[in-house]
Amino acid sequence: MQEITKKNSRVWSRLGQRGTVCGVALLEILESMENAYVLTADLGHTSGLDRVMQKFPQRFINVGISEQNLVGTAAGLALDGGVAFATTFATFLTMRSYEQIRHNAGYQEANVKLIGTSAGFAIGMFGNTHYSYEDIALMRVIPNMVVVSPADATEAYLAIHQAAVYQGPVYIRLSDGLNTAIVHSESYAFEIGKAELLNQGKDIAIIAVGGVVHEAINAVEKLQALGINPTLINMHTIKPLDEAMLYELRDYRALITVEEHSIIGGLGSAVAEYMMGISHTTQLFRIGIQDKFVHPGEQGYVKSSNGLDAEGIYAYVKRVAESFGSDA
Template structure:
């Protein structure tokens, strides 16, 4: 199930955009809706193969989401693509009222998650999308960490009931899973086992957590668990409880430290009365100057170096 091939690099927007063509072949109800970003979101193959099932609403994300809701009311499964900040903020009311309130099978795909947009700057960063979308009742929130998981995730959306938001990075990811990966929405995946601590992460931070855990094992012989929490909402509480047995949890997220995966895990542990060492590695609650994404990851402390340092301090090493 797990391969950990560091030599293979994939771009998730390429993988997901191109894979839409296969979804279209499997289910005639699959439609693609764009806001003039078919090139950016890499789904032009679908338009070529299925021109009558492709709709471009122009640079009008609110209209796009409402249009997708109408299609879902008619029994179709629309996949609405845009950049994460645009689809979650500009069309927030439509995501909430038109889509989620009616519990429609609309799939909202947002690329440029976190600060992966790099030098595109704050207008193209999505540092608050998880907080926004998790706050909408009936909305499922997902984030893939590699190409295989992204494909399996899209497959699952064909039969899943209710609205889904998928956020994805535009930074390259490593190959983590094999083709036989048994992906399930709502069930986290343990990539590396460990008893001394745990990294719980999603998306781009997964590869950094793997590297950090391996470095810690080599240098200290401490074993640190790496959990891919690909489903941010609903949270896999059973896996979180098991990770808490290590006594040390760091949640790594390409998102504001407020309102993201770490907030939900911390709240859950507090409600259960579980006292452990706990920290969130993420984007500080402030706007910063634009820079390339890897530099920002390092600056914010959730690349491999930052996560390794944070965990070693937590372990008292």
Template sequence: MKANLEVFSETLQALAEKDQQILAVTSDSRGSGKLVPFGEKFPDQIVEIGIAEQNLVGVAAGLAAMGKKAFAVSPACFLTARSLEQIKNDVAYSNNPVRLIGISAGVSYGALGSTHHSLHDFAVVRAINNLPVVAPADAFETEEVIKYAAATDEPIYIRFGKKNMPDLGQSLSPKFEIGKARLIKEGNDITLIGTGETVWPCLEAAILLKEKGISAKVISMHTIKPLDTTLLAELGATRKPIITVEEHSIFGGLGEAVSSYLFQNQYFVPFKIMGFPGEYTVTGSQTEIFEHYGISDKGIQQEALNLLKK
């Protein structure tokens, strides 16, 4: 098990060895962004802006405009709030291919609390044109999306937490494509769609449901925008229940994106969005907060049972 952020750093180093145009631009995030090894290895390919996130995005956009492959690394809570105007205008509107890397996304670790939560980023970034949104679930998805980001000439927002994540495996979906979800586990009774670090508890919940004779399909919807609408149409046509699970507000994220597509295309299925409600979030570790809001194997299992009863 390894944190996706560590995989990001290792992949970026491997790419930078072969491509001097790759630059890491950071907002005092070498440590939290796992970029210390990168800076030691490539001192001429890292730019430290300091705690000035708006400048971070502006500088990265300028570098991208000059042909550099800029990876702008900053805590997601600040990157997608303080720097939103720069993301909208300097990056997306101006079509500068900045690789926006939001770290420590979702709920903050330790006692930093709501100021350091990033439970809004899917909602605000999804609303900006010309900006794909990706939340990798494991090392495989992380490595593949960073390779894609380094090769593309378009902007992208990629979101990472800090938790060590198990490998979900590649057997059912050996390829990684932007806008194409990964099938993690087959199932016929209900579908659990996770993104980022919530995919693993979905898989654990599927194991618990199997003990009760329920077959649950598990999907990693790593790309929030553009959505895999082909898969959603297939799921909707079965009329089987769907649960979405995200480390984000229930407003404006994965769940609302999926439900909007389904219902606007006349796929009326039993549906549940699992995420964080519109209230002051409790303080605690990620595990404690997840447990409190039911984003756990048992919590997802119970919601699945409730939905199937209806």
């Protein structure tokens, strides 16, 4: 086993049994913050928290398969002056304990930091009962809640650290599995609420989030070979949106959002809600899950069968550009 260090943790997988970016970041936080706690609903090992359990047994709590208690206990610790990280599968975290998240974290503005693992289709063959493609919608409608969906392990590492010092509740959505693509270098400067410009183009902008950002990067490379050069933005924070970045796109002909999530209530909806107030000419398109339950399979299969892989994004944007008769 390769030695786990702060440096290589940022490019390791964000989920798994050991050396995960979640486990490394949370261990560092507990080492530096005496009022920090880590809680899980029977997924400590799966979330890479073995070393957290071993080094800080008094500040690590496994509530068992009891997500409502997970959030309620975290909120209690936070309201007593602590910073409480609660982690489990995204679908169970956001759905089973929704009332506790709304009342105990959101309403109380508590320093509860929710980390939803295996979001989107990362859980593979477990199917729709374990998929979470509604969680962004559920979380962003709660007042005071910040919603972040990192694109890779480096961004996840930085988001977890920033959440620790952010005042108020935060939901961090980790949507890839063991072989997370590398999008960012070690020098990447992440900031909650500030989107990342990955490519400056014209006329058409792709706004992507989470585990499909690397798919969008590959799609843009293929489009550029055809002379189509869209702007590409990593909108890692869905709430609060980077409205300043979106304002710069007000004269674009088209915005295309890409998310491993339902097109209802997610990134696409958030962008549309803002843009309708500042632009009456920009067309909006959403690549994501339609109003349906998906056919289950491994993550790559579900993404490709719903147009969320590089080839699907490339084909969609190409059709939009050709419909304008523009080289974008």
